[in-house]
Amino acid sequence: MAKPNPLRQFALKANKYPSFISRRLMTAMFRHTVKLAGTAKLDILASDLTSVTFQIKNRKRVQNHIGSVHAAAMGLLAESATGFIVGVNLPGDKLPLIKYMNLKYVKRAEGDMKAEAVLTTEQIALMQTEEKGEVLVQVKVTDANHIEPVICEMCWAWVPKKK
Incomplete structure (x- = not known):
């Protein structure tokens, strides 16, 4: 029998609260676990454990030289959303690892960004x-105008955790 997954158990409990509390709980947990997500202030807007929506606000600390969300922050957004959804669906004795990510920037982004x-x-x-x-x-990153400025391909692997 598969070992229980503490991330999944936390998310299931958090989802029993109203959405405004649930999203705050999951965001706080994720930011605490993934330090760069805390620095960039990524937010989890919603998750039903088969999908998740993350957001990054277009703040000065994550902007590029033209005032939009930096390309690296867009990559962090996509990687975090896909990593979360893989993480909540693996058994507790497995370790998720990003194998590769391909990002193709196709348009200029405007405003806050979301990744589903x-x-x-x-x-x-x-x-x-x-x-x-x-x-x-599968991940879709959109800006405030619902345009997809970056096309992302995220490949996640899993291996057994070392004892």
């Missing part, structure tokens, strides 16, 4: 049953 990452039921089943493996996680 989704796993299919087939991907979740694979993660629950295979000792090791990898999945391409």
Whole structure:
């Protein structure tokens, strides 16, 4: 039997609260665990544990020289959203690892950015049953105008945790 996943257990408990409390709880937990996410002030807006929506506000500390969200911050946003959704769906005895990410910047971004990452039921089943493996996680990053300024491909792998 698979070992319980503490991240999943926390998210399930957090989702029992009203959404404004749930998102604050999950955001605080994620920022505490992933220090760079705390520095950039990423927010978790919602998650049903098969999908998640993250946001980064267009603040001075994450801006580039033209006043929009920096390319590296967009990468952090996509990587965090996909990492979270993989993390909540792995058994507790598995370790998620980013294998690669491809980012293609196609338009200038404006305003705050959002990333929505989704796993299919087939991907979740694979993660629950295979000792090791990898999945391409679907993620869409949009700006304040609902334009997709960066096309992302995120490949996550998992391996057994060392004892």
